[in-house]
Amino acid sequence: MGAARERQISRTAPAGRIPKNMPPSESSKVSLVTPTRELPAWKKSIINLDFGFKGLMTLAALVVLGIVGLIVAELVQGSAPAWQKFGIHFFFGSDWDPVSGGFGALPFIFGTVVSSLVALFIAVPLAVAVAVFATEMCPRPLRKTISYATELLAAIPSVIYGLWAMFVLVPILRVSVEPWLMKYFAWTGLFDGPAYGIGMLAAGVVLAIMIIPIISSITREVLIVVPQPQREAALALGATRWEMVRMAVLRNARAGIMGAVILGLGRGLGETMAVTMVIGNNPAIAKSLLAPGYTMASVIANEFNEATSDLHRSALIEIGLALFIVTIIVNILAGLMVWTVTRGTPARTNA
Amino acid sequence: MPKRQISLRRQMTDYFFTGLAASLSVVVVCTLIAIFAYLVLKGAGSLNWSFLTQTPKPVGEVGGGMANALLGSIMILGIASLFGVPVGIGAGIYLAEYGRNRLGQLVRFTSDVLNGVPSIVIGLVAYGLVVIPQRHFSAFAGGVALAIMMVPTVTRTTEQMLLLVPQAVREAAFGLGIPQWRTTISITLATARGGIITGVMLAFARVAGETAPLMFTAFGNQFWSFSAREPIAALPLQIFTYAITPYDDWHRQAWAGALTLVILIVGTTTLVRFVFMRRILGGAR
Amino acid sequence: MATAVEVRDLKAWFGKTEALHGINMSVEARHATAVIGPSGCGKSTFIRCLNRMHETNPEAKADGKVEVGGTDIYKMPAVDVRRKVGMVFQKPNPFPTMTIYDNVAAGLKLNGTRKRRTLDEVVERSLQQAALWDEVKDVLKKKSGASLSGGQQQRLCIARALAVSPDVMLMDEPASALDPISTAKIEDLIFELKQKLTIVIVTHNMQQASRVAEFTGFFLMGNLIEFDKTEKIFTNPSDKRTEDYITGRFG
Numbered sequence: 053m054g055a056a057r058e059r060q061i062s063r064t065a066p067a068g069r070i071p072k073n074m075p076p077s078e079s080s081k082v083s084l085v086t087p088t089r090e091l092p093a094w095k096k097s098i099i100n101l102d103f104g105f106k107g108l109m110t111l112a113a114l115v116v117l118g119i120v121g122l123i124v125a126e127l128v129q130g131s132a133p134a135w136q137k138f139g140i141h142f143f144f145g146s147d148w149d150p151v152s153g154g155f156g157a158l159p160f161i162f163g164t165v166v167s168s169l170v171a172l173f174i175a176v177p178l179a180v181a182v183a184v185f186a187t188e189m190c191p192r193p194l195r196k197t198i199s200y201a202t203e204l205l206a207a208i209p210s211v212i213y214g215l216w217a218m219f220v221l222v223p224i225l226r227v228s229v230e231p232w233l234m235k236y237f238a239w240t241g242l243f244d245g246p247a248y249g250i251g252m253l254a255a256g257v258v259l260a261i262m263i264i265p266i267i268s269s270i271t272r273e274v275l276i277v278v279p280q281p282q283r284e285a286a287l288a289l290g291a292t293r294w295e296m297v298r299m300a301v302l303r304n305a306r307a308g309i310m311g312a313v314i315l316g317l318g319r320g321l322g323e324t325m326a327v328t329m330v331i332g333n334n335p336a337i338a339k340s341l342l343a344p345g346y347t348m349a350s351v352i353a354n355e356f357n358e359a360t361s362d363l364h365r366s367a368l369i370e371i372g373l374a375l376f377i378v379t380i381i382v383n384i385l386a387g388l389m390v391w392t393v394t395r396g397t398p399a400r401t402n403a
Numbered sequence: 404m405p406k407r408q409i410s411l412r413r414q415m416t417d418y419f420f421t422g423l424a425a426s427l428s429v430v431v432v433c434t435l436i437a438i439f440a441y442l443v444l445k446g447a448g449s450l451n452w453s454f455l456t457q458t459p460k461p462v463g464e465v466g467g468g469m470a471n472a473l474l475g476s477i478m479i480l481g482i483a484s485l486f487g488v489p490v491g492i493g494a495g496i497y498l499a500e501y502g503r504n505r506l507g508q509l510v511r512f513t514s515d516v517l518n519g520v521p522s523i524v525i526g527l528v529a530y531g532l533v534v535i536p537q538r539h540f541s542a543f544a545g546g547v548a549l550a551i552m553m554v555p556t557v558t559r560t561t562e563q564m565l566l567l568v569p570q571a572v573r574e575a576a577f578g579l580g581i582p583q584w585r586t587t588i589s590i591t592l593a594t595a596r597g598g599i600i601t602g603v604m605l606a607f608a609r610v611a612g613e614t615a616p617l618m619f620t621a622f623g624n625q626f627w628s629f630s631a632r633e634p635i636a637a638l639p640l641q642i643f644t645y646a647i648t649p650y651d652d653w654h655r656q657a658w659a660g661a662l663t664l665v666i667l668i669v670g671t672t673t674l675v676r677f678v679f680m681r682r683i684l685g686g687a688r
Numbered sequence: 689m690a691t692a693v694e695v696r697d698l699k700a701w702f703g704k705t706e707a708l709h710g711i712n713m714s715v716e717a718r719h720a721t722a723v724i725g726p727s728g729c730g731k732s733t734f735i736r737c738l739n740r741m742h743e744t745n746p747e748a749k750a751d752g753k754v755e756v757g758g759t760d761i762y763k764m765p766a767v768d769v770r771r772k773v774g775m776v777f778q779k780p781n782p783f784p785t786m787t788i789y790d791n792v793a794a795g796l797k798l799n800g801t802r803k804r805r806t807l808d809e810v811v812e813r814s815l816q817q818a819a820l821w822d823e824v825k826d827v828l829k830k831k832s833g834a835s836l837s838g839g840q841q842q843r844l845c846i847a848r849a850l851a852v853s854p855d856v857m858l859m860d861e862p863a864s865a866l867d868p869i870s871t872a873k874i875e876d877l878i879f880e881l882k883q884k885l886t887i888v889i890v891t892h893n894m895q896q897a898s899r900v901a902e903f904t905g906f907f908l909m910g911n912l913i914e915f916d917k918t919e920k921i922f923t924n925p926s927d928k929r930t931e932d933y934i935t936g937r938f939g
Binding site: 102 | 516554
């Protein structure tokens with residue numbers, strides 16, 4: 053509406069009200085919305101409050117952005133000395149010697165990757181089995197119990213997993229499992245060396261237990277979203293229940309399950325406490341899964357407070373930065389895969 | 404009849420895989436039971452009044468407790484909630500009521516990213532942000548670290564719960580002439596109140612068990628501390644410190660601490676899920 | 689090869705609610721039988737009992753005798769029943785992650801058929817029977833089942849069902865989600881198919897029933913009110929309720 057027209061209307065009638073004698077054909081031309089500058093004071097203050105409220109909420113949202121910005125800034129700033137000194141070779145060198153000032157992060161990258169792979173190897177079959185069982189196979193009353201059990205596993209803090217792993221899992225590994233593996237699977241070359249109990253295998257097992265809940269619950273979401281007619285199509289062709297699950301459910305949910313697995317990987321990469329307590333904290337690159345190792349998160353946890361020099365601290369922060377970048381990439385990738393399957397169907401909390 | 408035989412093989416495969424899925428599920432459930440069983444077994448005996456009220460005794464001496472760690476955890480969590488909850492709820496309100504735009508998408512994405520950042524990295528950041536300028540470890544620094552971790556959870560839950568409130572409710576308020584800001588606070592927020600509290604409690608329970616971010620911020624303390632500006636003990640941190648020592652008595656206390664922590668966290672989570680979830684899911688329909 | 693479907697005193701429940709109250713029907717082999725009635729009268733439930741899909745619903749129960757080719761289907765494994773009695777659903781449901789070829793071959797592969805040549809032959813034959821062959825023969829293994837149009841998808845589902853060589857084909861409102869041209873194509877199909885198979889088709893479209901089926905059963909509130917030659921049902925029904933439905937007084 054042009055300014056001229058506005059002026060014209062305010063000459064014909066008080067803004068916001070239609071005069072009694074105005075014929076219907078004219079009344080529709082009167083603006084019922086009062087221009088702000090003509091409002092009484094109390095109404096103006098409400099609009100200001102609306103504005104202020106929205107501003108406050110926007111501020112909170114911006115704080116979220118700011119936090120991530122601060123994280124990036126802190127990590128980059130803190131790791132700058134180490135980056136300047138070692139450059140990209142920081143990630144390829146395997147000599148980690150704080151005393152002499154040599155810092156190569158390869159052993160930690162190796163440890164992080166291997167422990168996570170071992171964890172995935174153990175966790176994925178278990179998590180997918182639980183999800184498939186709970187969604188497709190199990191009798192109704194048991195469903196809630198199983199989903200509650202997986203939720204409980206997710207609620208246990210890392211340090212408690214570590215405690216349990218140290219005093220319960222490690223002895224079992226040392227006394228029973230590892231000797232058995234050494235005896236029957238030595239041919240793989242993966243199970244050499246003394247059976248300490250602690251080491252890569254222990255870390256992998258406890259990590260596996262910790263990531264099962266997240267892989268399982270996302271897989272369950274993805275399976276539920278598969279439309280029922282797909283299942284019926286398979287059944288109508290004469291498929292057994294397992295064949296139906298394989299053909300109509302798992303196939304359709306493939307991408308989403310992959311996303312769930314990668315999300316689990318993302319969680320495992322950043323896991324600190326439980327792994328620190330059982331991995332042995334030895335910055336060595338060994339072929340055997342029974343050997344002690346070190347992960348990126350563990351070395352930061354163990355050495356940061358006792359760092360011998362600023363360079364040492366900076367190197368640890370650089371490891372932190374690398375961890376940050378890797379976890380972000382992995383999580384984004386996984387999120388995309390899950391999203392394409394569920395297509396924004398709101399993820400319901402498991403009841 | 405040959406057809407029957409094929410049917411048999413397929414039937415067997417069906418049974419096999421169903422059995423496999425069932426047994427693996429049993430394995431998972433048994434692991435859970437094993438963990439809880441050990442916690443109770445090893446911790447229940449040491450979980451007594453003196454444990455809950457005394458501070459640690461010097462190395463080598465038997466006895467003492469984690470009272471200071473319990474208090475420390477409460478203080479740190481209080482500080483964390485002070486910062487994390489308002490930011491989270493505010494951001495959640497923004498996303499739900501004003502956030503159907505580019506900025507909203509960005510914030511949502513960022514919040515998810517923040518959710519996935521390893522807790523130890525957050526600890527490093529809080530170290531740089533708070534400990535270095537302050538020149539000492541403190542409960543405040545620990546609170547900041549945990550606050551950062553609470554924000555994504557609270558934001559997401561708040562947004563979800565607000566979105567559950569039907570548009571019709573808001574429109575009813577507008578129709579009565581109630582301004583936007585008032586509607587959001589008194590009507591929408593009030594309707595979603597239960598769910599939002601649930602979200603806050605869940606975020607609370609999640610960060611209550613975090614150790615890594617406290618290692619370089621709160622640092623730990625063998626004695627009582629009542630100031631937010633000093634290093635302070637925290638339950639998960641104390642459990643870790645004790646666990647990695649060679650002293651049996653401290654191991655025993657670590658188990659007791661672990662049992663306490665699990666009871667508090669699992670208790671909160673269960674309470675929240677069963678009591679509040681039923682109510683708000685039933686009410687919001 | 690000729691099979692009749694003999695239904696004796698078929699009752700079905702959803703939980704505690706009885707949805708079918710004792711149906712008796714004899715379906716003539718190699719003819720098309722239509723099942724008509726207003727919404728909720730039990731016609732879908734009925735047809736789903738004929739291949740034991742009804743019981744895939746956890747609350748569902750069925751009782752009575754259904755004989756296909758002389759064998760009581762409730763006395764054999766459900767999986768085997770569904771090989772003899774195929775089904776096409778209201779909304780086309782091809783497997784989206786499989787190619788056209790794999791969709792049609794899905795049922796065969798389940799039964800252990802592995803020979804490439806056999807599969808190729810059956811896929812081609814089924815697609816031809818479903819009048820889809822010419823349209824997709826060049827993209828069999830390139831396009832996914834879900835990339836076809838609605839009418840094509842439904843013919844794909846028909847081909848898929850035909851590939852396992854059933855004796856009876858159940859069709860639950862197969863054209864109701866389709867446009868008129870696709871509907872006409874499917875009706876032509878039924879004409880061809882019933883020379884070799886027995887067809888039972890649920891439809892809410894009475895003109896369709898009269899075009900396509902020799903026999904018609906009228907269902908109302910879980911009961912089979914009248915079952916007779918289609919011609920008789922539509923021109924001179926014996927029961928007043930049938931007449932009311934036909935003339936559009938309700939339904």
